Amino acid sequence: MVKRTIIKIDEEKCTGCGKCVAPCAEGAIQIINGKAKVVSEELCDGMGFCIGVCPEGALSIEERHTVEFNREKTEAQPKKKDISIRCFQCGAGEDTHYLLPLRHKMESIWVCTRCLPRLIHG
Ligand code: SF4
Ligand SMILES: [Zn+2]
Known part of the structure; x- marks a missing residue:
């Protein structure tokens, strides 16, 4: 232990x-x-x-x-x-993209690293 x-x-x-x-x-x-x-x-x-x-x-x-x-x-x-794990913006799956879990307005969502910069920088 x-x-x-x-x-x-x-x-x-x-x-x-x-x-x-x-x-x-x-x-x-x-x-x-x-x-x-x-x-x-x-x-x-x-x-x-x-x-x-x-x-x-x-x-x-x-x-x-x-x-x-x-x-x-x-x-x-x-x-x-789990095919439901897809980027909420572009729909990319984990077979082709790196995905990260995000929290927004009490929702759990996935985002790919290509779409993430737009969320960070607006
Ligand atoms: S409610 Fe949370 S802990 Fe329970 S199955 Fe869903 S994701 Fe997992
Ligand atoms: Zn994306």
Whole structure:
């Protein structure tokens, strides 16, 4: 056991929409009985990439004692492709563009790096 950062899921807030599953590159999250669950704490690196994706604010990062992150195990996890992950401006998908999660007016959206400068600079 080590003390490190790891995801915390608030099941009261989680609607089971599944938007956090594919963005987790480690394959650590699955929807089980209608709620997002960490399938194994070894798979969560605690980077928190999923946080911005959740429309309900159900995800957060906390520091606590848990098992060490296991990179080899994450590489063996099946990767989920989610075709709904597209740039909200140009519609580009992750196959061809780099995408980032954004929050705007209580919405979670994706933007590609080509469209991002226009948002920053107006
Ligand atoms: S994105 Fe949020 S509300 Fe949707 S399944 Fe994941 S934790 Fe639950
Ligand atoms: Zn774009």
